[in-house]
Amino acid sequence: MELTPFMKSLGLKYPIFQGGMAWVADGKLAAAVSNAGGLGIIGAGNAPGDVVEAEIKTAKSLTDRPFGVNVMLLSPYAEDVVKVILAHQDSIAVVTTGAGNPGKYVADFKAAGIKVIPVVGSVALARMMERVGADAVVAEGMESGGHIGKLTTMALVPQVVDAVKIPVIAAGGIGDGRGMAAAFMLGAQGVQMGTRFLVATESKVHPNYKKAVLKAKDASTMVTGDFAGHPSRVLKNKMAKKYIKLEKAEALKDKPDFAELEELGSGSLRRAVIDGDTATGSFMAGEIAGMVHKEQSAAEILQDVYQQADKLLSGKD
Template identity: 35%
Template sequence: MRTALTDLVGVRHPVVQTGMGWVAGPRLVSATANAGALGILASATMTVPELRAAVREVRSRTGAPFGVNLRADAGDAAERVRIVIEERVRVASFALAPSRELIARLKDAGVLVIPSVGARRHAEKVAAWGADAVLVQGGEGGGHTGEVATTVLLPQVVDAVDIPVIAAGGFHDGRGLVAALALGASGVAMGTRFLLTSDSTVPDQVKERYLAASVRDVTVTTKVDGLPHRMLRTDLVTALERSGRPAALLRAVRHAGAFRKRSGLRWSQLVRDGLALRRGKELSWSQVLLAANTPMMLRAAMVEGRPDLGVMASGQVAGVIEDLPSCAELVERIMAEAGATLGRLPVAPAGVAAPPERSGRRC
């Protein structure tokens, strides 16, 4: 299936595995790339040396294109961008909109820039600054999320920009891919579906918690880091929601200290990143402090296998996923389902012309 996304990036299938912290490491990314989709390496939870090593490990496992997800507001963003350029990574993706200067630097080096957005105006801004494509996530998506459903947000963005649009939030199979293409997207991005594969390094006991979840077991809370965060409902999440503000802030200070030790960052660097986060998302100081909870609480579940001590970011699709295929099996299944779905669609009556194709959205 050829789309504007496959042409742009050079992958065989219009499917993207998102850069999930503690989850999207070299094994998952390389397995995704070898399956013909675009794997995105998560760098925010890596030190700078770990990032370079991870990129080289992915390169040793695959010759296919892949990407690296970066935090545009991180104090060491320039250094991480330098690694992406030096290591000749195909795609740089961003959770927050990168600056015009950062986009220009990457594009001058031949790196494709694909920011993630949650609103039409953000898509318009990064497109005007030269982004090569944009990933738009609706409220169904896992992790930090918005309130607007993908089916409403996606057409808005498609109509607003003339670059390829990748749809995220609520996708897990071939039917969803076809639906996204019908709404004007050039492909779909999935996080939870790739987390629940045999190539994912998430501990088995944590995967079992995801597989056992129903749609109603996926909730949105602000009690982890002060921002709307979609995750599995657990006893810990319920306890966090019942805890008072002093306890929450104390927990955030402990987690900030733990993350500082693991990352090797100085307190001054953490404060600088907090200031950038506050400006970028218009957060209160309490929310900035609470943001320190996210990486360590995710690590407790995704790395240490302790869902009783950590949180499990999740899209709503966790409630309809029932197996753990390999990345190769998953991508092959999605493309087969997409083909079968397209084959079942009614044919346009004779004499009814198809709408003119818009620039950058060939499917």
């Protein structure tokens, strides 16, 4: 399977991005993915600039290959994170963005030789990102873990491909070579995976989190936060079920109050990733969690996915 010129420009062996998952995607995981030939991405999330800088330095100490940083633009520290990225432009090949418009940063990133690849959930947003100068977009369907949009990957990707001239990377519901091959047939030039890397040996997530992913079945996820306008896909547990119950109760009120929901959700991802708290943690994972059956190194994950996709697309035995 031949890489496209865009993927070659990133210095990749495999056209596979590792999702920039908050609290999960640290410098160690990003370096492992990059060393294995994919694009490792550090997830800034809501972390302050100095925390993100420490992860960038960790990645730089572990790999001499390009890696990326995901910037959540609604974070109160977004400006500081951008400054940190620009200070380390020698190593950072890509910035992916979410939760906002990166337009005001695009010129500075490009001047630093950093490619800008926003995550989008609609054709309208993809077109907007193309207009502000994005180099590519990640079209992410609602099958993904964490914060989601309204369209499925199968419906979203080909429509985005038809709507923009820049490269499209498919994400959401992709966990093996079959998903990657399907994404290529839909017109994508690469894929982004998050859930599969949750159980990478280099992933720092708590053993309870990894165990929950490995035990997941096809219907093990649910969407919380839909009523409040911030839908997020998570594995079913006590916290998620309590959240849904409270949401439904608030929906029946004339004047909904989100205070209790905000309190319940505050810090829940950290409690899952770091503490492994199965009762009050938010175990974000995509619908392909039911396809993840073993813990592997980042290198093994990349090789397995790529080889299966290559076999399917080339017709090799």
